[in-house]
Amino acid sequence: MKTFTNTLTFDIQPRTRLICGPGSSAEVVSYVKSLVSIGTRPARVLVVSDAGIVQAGHFGRVADRLREAGLEVGSFHDFGENPTSGMVDRAVQAAAEFQPDVLIGLGGGSSLDCCKGMNFVYSGGGRIHDYHGVGKATADMLPMIAIPTTSGTGSETQSFALISDDETHIKMACGDPKAACKIAVLDPELTLTQPPRITALTGIDALSHAIETYVTRRRNAMSTMYSRQAFGLLARSFEKVIADGSDVNARCDMQLGASLAGMAIETSMLGAAHATANPLTARHDIVHGQAVGLMLPAVIRFNGTEHADWYADLMREIEPEISEKDAPDRLAEQVEDWMRAAGLATSLDELSVPSSDIGMFVDDALEQWTGTFNPIALDEDSVRMLYREVA
Numbered sequence: 001m002k003t004f005t006n007t008l009t010f011d012i013q014p015r016t017r018l019i020c021g022p023g024s025s026a027e028v029v030s031y032v033k034s035l036v037s038i039g040t041r042p043a044r045v046l047v048v049s050d051a052g053i054v055q056a057g058h059f060g061r062v063a064d065r066l067r068e069a070g071l072e073v074g075s076f077h078d079f080g081e082n083p084t085s086g087m088v089d090r091a092v093q094a095a096a097e098f099q100p101d102v103l104i105g106l107g108g109g110s111s112l113d114c115c116k117g118m119n120f121v122y123s124g125g126g127r128i129h130d131y132h133g134v135g136k137a138t139a140d141m142l143p144m145i146a147i148p149t150t151s152g153t154g155s156e157t158q159s160f161a162l163i164s165d166d167e168t169h170i171k172m173a174c175g176d177p178k179a180a181c182k183i184a185v186l187d188p189e190l191t192l193t194q195p196p197r198i199t200a201l202t203g204i205d206a207l208s209h210a211i212e213t214y215v216t217r218r219r220n221a222m223s224t225m226y227s228r229q230a231f232g233l234l235a236r237s238f239e240k241v242i243a244d245g246s247d248v249n250a251r252c253d254m255q256l257g258a259s260l261a262g263m264a265i266e267t268s269m270l271g272a273a274h275a276t277a278n279p280l281t282a283r284h285d286i287v288h289g290q291a292v293g294l295m296l297p298a299v300i301r302f303n304g305t306e307h308a309d310w311y312a313d314l315m316r317e318i319e320p321e322i323s324e325k326d327a328p329d330r331l332a333e334q335v336e337d338w339m340r341a342a343g344l345a346t347s348l349d350e351l352s353v354p355s356s357d358i359g360m361f362v363d364d365a366l367e368q369w370t371g372t373f374n375p376i377a378l379d380e381d382s383v384r385m386l387y388r389e390v391a
Contacts, residue, residue: 272303300328301332
């Protein structure tokens with residue numbers, strides 16, 4: 001009898017209820033009530049959203065709906081892009097004072113990550129540093145609803161929070177199945193208020209997730225399905241939302257694509273583009289979408305020397321007749337075209353980042369966890385080559 005061998009092994013358990021559609025966030029009260037049963041007292045809901053979300057009116061509308069249903073509403077807004085350990089500390093203090101039953105992360109990836117980071121520490125004690133890594137949650141966590149207002153990180157469908165250390169600026173990936181959101185609500189109408197630059201930066205981030213997750217060491221039958229579907233949705237919609245931010249159908253495809261890419265990250269992780277982008281953010285405060293979009297074409301060409309067939313499969317979502325030989329360069333050129341169409345830089349020089357810093361970037365990149373999942377092992381020479389290619 002022939003032995004069955006399956007090299008595409010995986011262990012996946014979807015943990016998040018995914019709700020998608022224009023206006024879906026209006027049902028937030030029913031989502032909260034599906035998660036808690038308090039009895040005689042009103043449920044207490046803590047909403048984590050940044051100042052821009054408050055200014056756009058999204059926080060007010062969600063809070064008003066909750067209060068009109070008789071729920072107690074608390075809020076935390078004291079954080080910014082790339083939430084830090086200090087911001088999480090302040091969020092935990094706010095949670096301790098309010099004592100919530102349910103958390104809502106409302107906003108972009110920073111809002112969702114800050115909310116998850118707070119949940120780790122509020123539920124389990126200690127500091128966020130104690131949860132750096134995978135599977136370190138020490139207690140059950142509060143149920144969380146994610147309502148993204150961007151189409152970028154896919155944090156709503158991941159069990160990870162990305163938090164920067166206040167002193168070292170190193171990004172700490174804190175992941176645990178308990179941290180997964182119970183419900184993710186994709187309402188494209190909430191993305192209509194995004195400034196064009198935010199639409200561009202978050203869209204490039206989502207595209208980078210779809211592309212990187214397709215070619216990692218941990219790729220598997222489930223992750224490649226998510227990645228490929230995400231890439232198709234995002235690639236066909238990105239330039240549409242850049243050209244016309246009011247296109248709700250394209251906005252919906254971008255949100256769903258970002259979430260599917262987040263599901264791919266959950267099971268396959270990322271690669272060299274994120275490993276080399278993070279030092280640019282830490283050392284020069286380059287926004288993540290800009291940094292990862294800058295590095296991605298060089299990484300595609302590098303990985304394409306051994307995995308052109310994988311990139312060909314991905315590119316056939318938008319160019320069915322592309323050859324395996326041409327696919328890596330064509331995909332790299334397409335990413336560069338998207339970056340230019342979005343008004344983003346395609347070289348370190350455009351960002352006024354001196355090439356003399358490349359040595360520091362190389363050292364930092366080789367310490368990044370995401371780099372360990374790249375399909376071609378990274379070393380000092382290969383990482384230096386990637387930075388020099390974009391200098």
